[in-house]
Amino acid sequence: MPSVWNTPYKHFEDKRDLLATVAAGELRRLAESVAAPAGAGAARLESAALRYLDWASAHPARFKLTFGSWTGPHEELAAAAARATGAMEEVVRQAQREHTSLSRDTARVLSLIWATAHGAMDLELGGHLRKRPESPSKEELVTSLVAMLRGGAGASPEV
Secondary structure, X not given: OOOHHHHHHHHXXXXXXXXXXXXXXXXXXXXXHHHOOOOOHXXXXXXXXXXXXXXXXXXXXXXXXXXXXXXXXXXXXXXXXXXXXXXXXXXXXXXXXXXXXXXXXXXXXXHHHHHHHHHHHHHHHOOOOOOXXXXXXXXXXXXXHHHHHOOOOOXXXXX
């Protein structure tokens, strides 16, 4: 009698395919979340980055799976990654249209936001972010970065 636990494997080429499909689903949910914040400009940009942190905090294992190392192509995963990146890129472009002080280099702004949020989350999961009480939280790091990208308004003096 076949195990009920092996049933999902029938629908996938192998374990990597199954996990890539799970990761693709997470990226689609992340894209929807990032695109959803109300507001405009830098406030929307900050909200989108904070939603990324909320998702990663609520699902740390999925965060690690989704942004782990992948070998070889997987069409569904690549499409979902493009969708998530595109959603955040559109938030950046809107912020750039509404804030002339924000850098016009969309790729750089997108990479800075993503690297800060992702890195802060990864450091927190590893227990390295808040080793000292005065260290900023992952949310404070994202908020400070957005303020600095806008030209410093609202950035803490130490940053």
